[in-house]
Amino acid sequence: MIIGMGHNTRDWEEKIGNQRDWVWRGWKVRYTYSRCKNNQETLAGDKLANPPLLLLHGFGASIGHWRHNINVLTEKHTVYALDLLGFGASEKAIANYDSSFWVEQVYEFWQTFIGVPVILVGNSTGSLISLVAAATYPDMVTGLIMISLPDPMAQAELIPPKFLPTVEFIQNMVASPFLLRALFFIVRKPAVIRRWVKFAYYNGDLITDELVDILARPPRDRGAARAFCIVFKIMGSTKLGPSVKAVLPTLKVPILLIWGKQDLLIPPKLANPSQFTELNPRLELVELDNAGHCAHDECPEIVNGLILDWVVNI
Numbered sequence: 001m002i003i004g005m006g007h008n009t010r011d012w013e014e015k016i017g018n019q020r021d022w023v024w025r026g027w028k029v030r031y032t033y034s035r036c037k038n039n040q041e042t043l044a045g046d047k048l049a050n051p052p053l054l055l056l057h058g059f060g061a062s063i064g065h066w067r068h069n070i071n072v073l074t075e076k077h078t079v080y081a082l083d084l085l086g087f088g089a090s091e092k093a094i095a096n097y098d099s100s101f102w103v104e105q106v107y108e109f110w111q112t113f114i115g116v117p118v119i120l121v122g123n124s125t126g127s128l129i130s131l132v133a134a135a136t137y138p139d140m141v142t143g144l145i146m147i148s149l150p151d152p153m154a155q156a157e158l159i160p161p162k163f164l165p166t167v168e169f170i171q172n173m174v175a176s177p178f179l180l181r182a183l184f185f186i187v188r189k190p191a192v193i194r195r196w197v198k199f200a201y202y203n204g205d206l207i208t209d210e211l212v213d214i215l216a217r218p219p220r221d222r223g224a225a226r227a228f229c230i231v232f233k234i235m236g237s238t239k240l241g242p243s244v245k246a247v248l249p250t251l252k253v254p255i256l257l258i259w260g261k262q263d264l265l266i267p268p269k270l271a272n273p274s275q276f277t278e279l280n281p282r283l284e285l286v287e288l289d290n291a292g293h294c295a296h297d298e299c300p301e302i303v304n305g306l307i308l309d310w311v312v313n314i
C-alpha cells in the first residue's frame with residue numbers, strides 16, 4: 001500500500017486504477033491497470049475491436065500523469081500504465097538506460113500481463129519508447145499513439161559537423177556526476193519543480209499542488225540522485241534512441257501523432273511534425289491549440305476523445 005502525503009495525493013491515486021508492483025530482472029516496477037467497464041472484448045475480424053491500451057509517461061513523470069485519462073479510457077478499453085524503471089514508484093536502479101532498455105521492460109511487461117496486441121500510448125520520451133517498441137516487437141502492437149515526439153537525432157542534424165566535438169565536450173562537462181548531483185538536489189524541490197514545469201504547460205493554472213506532488217515524490221526515493229545522473233546524461237543526446245525519421249517508415253500499424261501548438265520543449269516550428277506524415281502514410285497528425293508538451297494533461301477531454309474515436313476507426 002502507498003501512504004499518501006495529503007488529500008490531493010489520495011485523490012490522484014484513486015484516479016489511476018489498481019496499483020501493483022512487479023519484479024523485472026530483480027528490480028521493483030510499479031504499474032497500474034483498470035479493466036474495461038463494459039467487461040467485453042469484441043472481435044473485429046481477427047483482432048480485438050477494443051484492444052488494451054498501454055500508457056507510457058515522459059521524462060520525470062509517472063503513471064500519476066495519466067490521472068485524467070485512465071478512468072475515461074476504460075469506458076471502452078482495459079488500460080495499463082507503467083512506471084519506467086528509474087521513474088515514478090519504480091526502483092531507481094543503476095542501469096544502462098536508453099530507449100532500447102525501456103523497450104525491453106515494456107515488452108516483458110506485455111508478455112507477463114497482457115499477451116494480446118495493444119495500442120501503445122506515449123507522451124514525450126514515452127512516445128519515443130513506444131515508437132521503438134512498435135518497430136522492435138510488431139507482434140505486441142496493433143496501433144500507436146504519440147503525444148509530442150522527441151527525435152534524438154534532430155539536435156545533431158542542426159549542428160554543423162565541425163562543431164559536434166565541441167558540443168559533446170560541453171555536454172560531458174555539464175553531465176559530470178558532481179554537477180548533476182548538485183543540480184538534482186536543487187531541481188527536486190517542489191518550488192523549483194513548479195517553476196520548470198511551466199515550460200511543459202501552456203496553461204499555468206493547470207500546474208496544481210496535485211501535479212507538483214506527482215512529480216516531486218519520486219526524486220525523494222532511495223537511489224534517485226544516482227539514477228537521475230545516469231538518465232540525464234542520455235536525455236537530449238543521440239544515445240537516447242534511433243532516428244525517428246529512420247524508424248517511422250518501417251512501421252505497418254496505424255499511428256496517431258498529437259502535438260500541442262504551444263509546445264515549448266519540442267516546438268512545432270522546429271520539429272515540423274507535418275514531415276512525419278510524409279514518412280508514413282498511416283500516420284495521422286492532430287495539432288491542438290492552447291496545449292503544450294503534455295496535451296493529455298492540459299486538455300484531457302479533447303485527447304481522450306481523440307484516442308477513443310481514432311481507435312474505433314483504425
